[in-house]
Amino acid sequence: MNTQDLGQAAVQTLCDVRNRVGESPLWSPAEQALYWVDIEARRLHRHDWQTREAQHWELPERIGCIALHASGGLVAGMETGIYRLRPQRRGQIEVVPLHQITFSQPGMRFNDGRCDRAGRLWLSSMVMDMSQASPAGVLYRYDRRGLVPMVDGLITGNGLAFSPDGRTLYLSDSHPSVRRVWAFDLDAEGNLSNRREFIDMNQHPGRPDGAAVDVHGGYWICGNDAGQVHRFTPQGELARSIGLPVSKPAMCSFGGPDMRHLFITSIPPAQPADGFDAALDGAVFVTEPGLRGLPETPFRA
Secondary structure, X not given: OOEEEOOOOEEEEOOOOOOOOEEEEEEEOOOOEEEEEEOOOOEEEEEEOOOOOEEEEEOOOOEEEEEEEOOOOEEEEEOOEEEEEEEOHHHOEEEEEEEEOOOOOOOEEEEEXXXXXXXXXXXXXXXXXXXXXXXXXXXXXXXXXEEEEEEEEEOEEEEEEEOOOOOEEEEEEOOOOOOEEEEEEEOOOOOEEEXXXXXXXXXXXXXXXXXXXXXXXXXXXXXXXXXXXXXXXXXXXXXXXXXXOOOOEEEEEEEOOOOOEEEEEEOOOOOOOOOOOHHHOOOOEEEOOOOOEOOOOOEOO
């Protein structure tokens, strides 16, 4: 691991992998391993915490997000639907369709996603060409009742996370024209109400990308383009920021043997960004921010 001391926290590169679009870091407590995806490379990655062994699997289409499956393996949001993934040794992977989807227009895919505390999968869709600024994106809920649209009008849905008690859902739109995070009340049946602005990221460095929540309800979100990860209190107040050696952190999640590590994926910018280390663009980073996270709830169909 390559250690970088940036003042607020010691940030390390997890391994030598450099992603084209690193997203959806996911800790598996049972395997003591971190999974993540490279969307544009159409790859699923895994890093074993004990052996430091890195593996990856090629997929037939772009993969936006992953979650643990209660019966083993993973569930994933991809270009044409929701799939169950069963990674095998020697690069083999079983890809089983769970729910196919036809989006409202061509050139769309699933993007950010994770399970709530009850094991329901939530995931957002987006138009891949962000220059269109098309509000065709939708936040969906997927469970035994099927795939249900819950929030529409999103350009680049991101920042999905859930409060420790499972009663609040957080959602952002990371497009430069929006840059906001909302909070919703989430009831036991998976219904949303009381949408309200949680954070106006126009007042803070970076665009709101992927997020995570700690045991105290702190909301951690990547400040894409600013090279920072921010922690906000449950009241939406900025508590601290962690600087990174790259400009485009993409998503963060807690993990490690005692859930005290924060993993952060990244994306190379179109052009090298001044003040950052281009050699580390696309890396996965790990730090110990001094707070514990919560294990991700597996998907329960």
